[in-house]
C-alpha cells in the first residue's frame with residue numbers, strides 16, 4: 001500500500017464526498033436489516049396460526065400486508081441509498097482519475113527529449129490510460145466494496161449474534177473459504193487478462209504501423225506476408241482470450257456452489273437447534289438464510305478487492321516512477337527575462353548521452369541581433385544539434401551558450417522558448433485544420449494574419465485550391481499535404497509567432513528552387529530585425545546570410561560571408577560550383 005499513499009492527497013481533496021459516501025453506506029446497511037426481521041416475524045405468525053391458532057387469521061392477514069408494505073419501503077430506501085453511495089464514491093473516483101491523468105500528462109510535457117528516447121510510446125500511453133484506470137478501480141469500486149463489506153459485516157453479524165451466537169458461528173464458517181477461493185480466481189483472471197492485454201497492444205501496434213506504412217506495404221507487395229503475421233498474432237490473441245474465458249466461467253458456478261453450501265449449513269444447524277429447543281422461533285432460520293445471502297457477496301468481494309488493490313499498487317508504482325523523474329532541463333529563473341536576440345556559442349562541446357556521439361566540439365560563433373547565420377555541412381555534422389541547444393532541448397557539457405550575453409541556463413526557460421520561432425527538419429502538423437495548425441504559433445491570430453503568413457511562405461495558393469481552404473483538416477482524418485506544402489505551413493506557423501529569434505532547420509529541402517527563392521526573398525524582409533539561423537544543404541539558402549559556418553564532424557571547418565567563402569578552397573566553394581552547374585543543367 002506504500003505506493004498508493006500517493007493518492008492520499010486526492011482523498012483529502014475530495015474528503016466531503018468520501019465521508020458522505022461512508023455515512024450513506026452505514027445507513028444503507030442498517031436499512032438492509034429490516035427485511036429479514038420482517039420475514040422472520042411473518043413466518044412465525046403464520047406458523048403460530050397454523051399450529052395452535054394462537055393468532056386470529058384476520059390479524060395475521062393484516063400483519064402480512066403491513067410487513068409486505070414495510071419490506072417494499074425499506075427495499076426502496078435501500079435502493080435509493082445504494083444509488084447515492086455510488087454517486088458519491090464512484091463519482092469521486094472519476095474526479096481522481098481526471099486529476100491524475102492531468103498530472104501525468106503535465107509531467108510528460110515537462111520531461112526532456114532524452115526521456116522520450118528511453119521510453120516507448122506504447123508504454124507512455126499505458127501509464128496514462130491503463131495504469132490510471134487500474135488506480136481508479138482502487139479509488140472507486142475497491143474502496144466502495146471494502147467499505148460495504150466492513151460495514152455490512154459489522155452490522156449484520158452483530159445483529160445475528162444478538163439472536164443466536166452458536167448459529168452465527170456455524171453460518172459464518174464457510175465464508176473464509178469463499179473469500180480465499182474468490183481471491184485465487186481473481187488473481188488467475190488478472191494474470192490471464194494482463195497477458196491478453198499485452199497481446200492486444202502488440203496487435204494494435206502492429207495494425208497501427210501497417211496503416212502508417214500502407215504505401216510501402218503495397219509498393220513492395222508485402223500484403224500476403226503482413227496478413228500471415230497478423231493471423232499469427234490474432235491466433236495468439238484467441239488462445240489467451242480462451243484461457244481467460246475459462247477462468248471467468250468458473251467464477252459464477254463457484255459462487256453459487258459456496259452460497260448453496262452456506263445455506264445448507266444454516267438450514268441443517270438451525271433445524272437441529274430448533275428441534276433441540278436451542279432457538280425459540282423457526283422464522284430465525286429463514287432470517288439467517290437471508291443474512292447469509294446478504295453477506296456472501298461482500299465477503300466474496302474481499303478476494304476481488306485485494307486483487308484489485310494489488311493491481312492498483314503495481315500501476316501506481318509505475319506512475320510514481322514517472323512522476324518522480326526530475327526533467328533534465330529545469331527552469332532556473334522564475335523571473336521574467338525578455339529576450340532581444342543576440343546569440344553566442346563559446347567553445348561549446350556536446351555529447352548525446354544515449355549514443356555517446358560527440359555532436360559538437362569546441363564550437364564558437366556569434367550572431368548579433370537582426371543578423372542571419374547560415375549553417376551548412378555534411379549530413380550528421382551537428383547542424384540540428386546547434387538549434388536544439390539554443391532552444392535548451394539539451395544543456396551543453398562544456399563551454400557556454402549566451403543569449404543577450406546571459407547564459408541560456410540562467411534565462412527564464414519559457415521566455416527563452418517563447419522568443420524562438422522554430423521550423424524543424426521534419427515538419428510536424430497536427431490532425432487539425434490548416435488554420436489551427438498555423439495558429440499554433442499564435443493562439444489569438446486573426447484570419448488576415450494567417451493569410452498574410454501563408455502568402456509569405458508561398459503556401460496560400462495551394463490552400464485556397466482545397467475545397468475547405470483554411471478549414472481543411474490535415475492528417476489522419478483529412479488530406480495529406482505534400483512534403484513541400486507541409487514545410488511551408490510549418491514556416492507560416494513560425495512566422496506568425498513573430499518571435500525575435502527564428503531557427504530554420506533545413507526547412508526548404510522539399511520545395512523547388514524557384515519557390516525557395518521566393519520564400520527566401522520574403523524571409524529577407526520578414527527577418528530584417530530578427531536573429532535568424534538557417535540550416536541548409538543548399539548554397540542558395542545561405543548566400544544572402546550575414547555569416548556562413550561550415551561544420552564537419554561537429555567542428556567549424558570554415559566561416560565567413562558568401563563572397564569570402566567562394567574565394568576560398570573548401571567545402572563551400574565545391575558545393576557552390578556543384579550546385580551552379582546543376583542549375584545550369586536545369
Ligand SMILES: Nc1ncnc2c1ncn2[C@@H]1O[C@H](COP(=O)(O)OP(=O)(O)OP(=O)(O)O)[C@@H](O)[C@H]1O
Pocket residue numbers: 352353354355357358359377378379380381382383384385386425506
Ligand atoms: N537525439 C539524438 N540522440 C543521439 N544522437 C543524436 C541525436 N540527434 C543527433 N544525434 C547524432 O549527433 C550527430 C549530429 O546530428 P545532427 O542531427 O546535429 O546532424 P545534422 O548536421 O543536422 O544532420 P542532417 O543534415 O542529416 O540533418 C549525428 O551523428 C547523429 O547521429
